[in-house]
Amino acid sequence: MKNITVVGSGTMGSGIAHCFAQYGFDVHLVDLNEDALKTAIEKIGKNLERQVNKGLLTAEDKAAALGRIQPFTDLGVALTSADLVVEAATENQDLKAKIFQQMDAAAPAHCILATNTSSLSITTLASYTQRPEKVIGMHFMNPVPVMRLVEIIKGYQTDQATLATIEDLTRTIEKVPLVAADYPGFVANRILLPMINEAIETLFQGVGTVEAIDEMMKLGMGHPMGPLRLADFIGLDVCLSVLEVLHNGFGKDKYAPCPLLRNMVAAGNLGVKTKRGFYDYSENPKQPTPLSF
Secondary structure, eight states: OOEEEEEOOSHHHHHHHHHHHHTTOEEEEEOSOHHHHHHHHHHHHHHHHHHHHTTSSOHHHHHHHHHTEEEESOHHHHTTTOSEEEEOOOSOHHHHHHHHHHHHHHSOTTOEEEEOOSSSOHHHHHTTSSOGGGEEEEEEOSSTTTOOEEEEEEOTTOOHHHHHHHHHHHHHTTOEEEEEESSTTTTHHHHHHHHHHHHHHHHHTTSSOHHHHHHHHHHHHOOSSOHHHHHHHHOHHHHHHHHHHHHHHHOOGGGOOOHHHHHHHHTTOOBGGGTBSSEEOSSOTTSOEEOOO
């Protein structure tokens, strides 16, 4: 594989593009919004510069990586020579289905179609294509340049050759591929999101404050970040979406999203990206202020 196309230039898409470009792949970064693409390239540049400052890359490495990333607003043109396309759009079933239809129509026959979904069915997305054996999940963790895990999800019709290729590719960019079956939430979010939801429920019931809940999990359980702070980092809208997938997929009350989470998302308080969630990030994003509920 030499040519990688990434669809979506948000936090995850830009991070995925960054990683592949850093390890020598030619990357086509696709977004309908030219301003979003410009912002993404600038963000990648800043993140590469941090790596230079830490001694992880040279200035020449940074320049070479940025030079390998080309922005596109036309998906069809971007996919002309793609060996792999990674869809990293918003976690919305209908949107992803439409994108997969477009990718399937435009990509070369040999091209593998991957999705960065954190919870949606790979098998269902594959059903919108004429190459279900070449459809697979690549669930990168945020922040992508830092986190080593890539959760690989094998759809019902994904063939062994596709799985092996993606596992090898993941190792090439110095990440660890771990395989999960195609069930709601896979492994990572099936375990993580109920914990976050329980932390929100604990806050909702007044059992503990934001600060107390997070500090207890950090100091008592050894977690590097408390569950409420982590929810803000992930995005409360994403947390709600994953919980709804789990609840609908398994039909069990233990996956039902907490009413407080629903209200916060409805109010537009989504965490770090809106500067307000369980913490206020407006003054000092690195040391946010825990809010009272």
